[in-house]
Amino acid sequence: MDFDLPPPHASFRDAVRELAQGVALPLAAEVDRDHRFPDEALKAAAEAGLMGVLIPRKYGGAGLDALAFTLCIDELAQACASTSVIVDVHTSVGSEPILLFGTDEQKRRWLPRLASGELLGAFALTEPAAGSDAASLKTSARRTGDGYVLNGTKVFITNIGRAGLYIVFARTGPEERAAGVSAFLVPADTPGVRVGQMFKKMGLNGSPTGELVLEDVMVPIVNRLAAEGQGFTVAMRALDSGRIGISGQALGIGQAAVDEATALLRGRSREQGDDFTLAEMATRLESARLLAYNAAWQCSTGRPFTRSASMSKLHCTDTTMQVALDALQLAGEEGAVSGSPFERHVRDAKALQIYEGSNQVQRIVIAREVIQ
Ligand SMILES: Cc1cc2nc3c(=O)[nH]c(=O)nc-3n(C[C@H](O)[C@H](O)[C@H](O)COP(=O)(O)OP(=O)(O)OC[C@H]3O[C@@H](n4cnc5c(N)ncnc54)[C@H](O)[C@@H]3O)c2cc1C
Numbered sequence: 251m252d253f254d255l256p257p258p259h260a261s262f263r264d265a266v267r268e269l270a271q272g273v274a275l276p277l278a279a280e281v282d283r284d285h286r287f288p289d290e291a292l293k294a295a296a297e298a299g300l301m302g303v304l305i306p307r308k309y310g311g312a313g314l315d316a317l318a319f320t321l322c323i324d325e326l327a328q329a330c331a332s333t334s335v336i337v338d339v340h341t342s343v344g345s346e347p348i349l350l351f352g353t354d355e356q357k358r359r360w361l362p363r364l365a366s367g368e369l370l371g372a373f374a375l376t377e378p379a380a381g382s383d384a385a386s387l388k389t390s391a392r393r394t395g396d397g398y399v400l401n402g403t404k405v406f407i408t409n410i411g412r413a414g415l416y417i418v419f420a421r422t423g424p425e426e427r428a429a430g431v432s433a434f435l436v437p438a439d440t441p442g443v444r445v446g447q448m449f450k451k452m453g454l455n456g457s458p459t460g461e462l463v464l465e466d467v468m469v470p471i472v473n474r475l476a477a478e479g480q481g482f483t484v485a486m487r488a489l490d491s492g493r494i495g496i497s498g499q500a501l502g503i504g505q506a507a508v509d510e511a512t513a514l515l516r517g518r519s520r521e522q523g524d525d526f527t528l529a530e531m532a533t534r535l536e537s538a539r540l541l542a543y544n545a546a547w548q549c550s551t552g553r554p555f556t557r558s559a560s561m562s563k564l565h566c567t568d569t570t571m572q573v574a575l576d577a578l579q580l581a582g583e584e585g586a587v588s589g590s591p592f593e594r595h596v597r598d599a600k601a602l603q604i605y606e607g608s609n610q611v612q613r614i615v616i617a618r619e620v621i622q
Pocket of ligand 1: 339372376454606611
């Protein structure tokens, strides 16, 4: 058994690290403070080919695997968590479903523009009364002629307002719950699509989050992704690999917290209790990293990975929340000052325990997989 990263993955990680540390890190505090989109980091990521990590070369992407994706998001998150979530959502739940479920025509039409970064992708599943219980969603897609008319409101949509393409989940049939859901590719400039309320979050402030309002939006049948009634399958498969990306985000935020705590302790006289805390932080993060790499490896090698992705998401995000809190505690008043990286990591880490399936939902998924 070999725990070394394969050389191509190691050099890819090093290249992403250089970009992240050079471009995203210097912006991170300002992006957080001003709640502003990290345009410079996104431009650099697009130029470096990071917007199409999972997209095959024939569609203009880098054609890399889930492990490379995890490393990419981890490195970006070490520098700037907002940048990492924008790229993560675009790459996984915002683009990958087209690769996995799209027709040849849909792939040719959309993937090159997503891979180049010309279009930013987004995923619109959640509704005001359908979060963890996504199958209860109410947005409607009524069949008319050669298309559908969509009506409804999606909430908490990452990349809102910046996305050029939304993958929208809506109810097409009278069938109950998941069986009546279909998926649609909805360009942002379609008449009837608009941005509603924007949400001011406690963290990930550079990543825009808000409502997607759909009012009599005409979507041609060629923009339906997968068969009618298969939308929930699309969403759940997208979230499985999305959870590997969230693991990468967690590893990045956690690593930044460990590194900053280490630098702090090196520079001051310390108690043995400080060392114990740092040792716990580093050990927890190392165990989380192994779970994430295992989930990525299972996904990349075509094995079933629902269970490992959920375990990884749960463990990585819970670990990072604790690691970020421990780092702040070690820093004391310096860490508690608004604008310090320590308090930013705590605020950024929290959402990871909530989105792409809350950690309670991960426990439900894992128990189901273990018991089956
Ligand atoms: C920053 C951010 C970005 C997001 N981006 C997107 C996006 O791009 N696209 C998108 O579609 N959605 C997005 N979401 C929405 C996210 O997926 C939902 O917040 C998440 O699914 C939880 O739904 P909810 O917030 O409605 O909580 P609820 O479902 O109302 O749950 C509230 C609490 O109850 C718990 N709970 C719920 N059901 C159970 C159960 N059966 N057993 C035990 N506990 C339970 C939950 O874990 C949670 O703690 C985002 C959310 C955030 C915070």
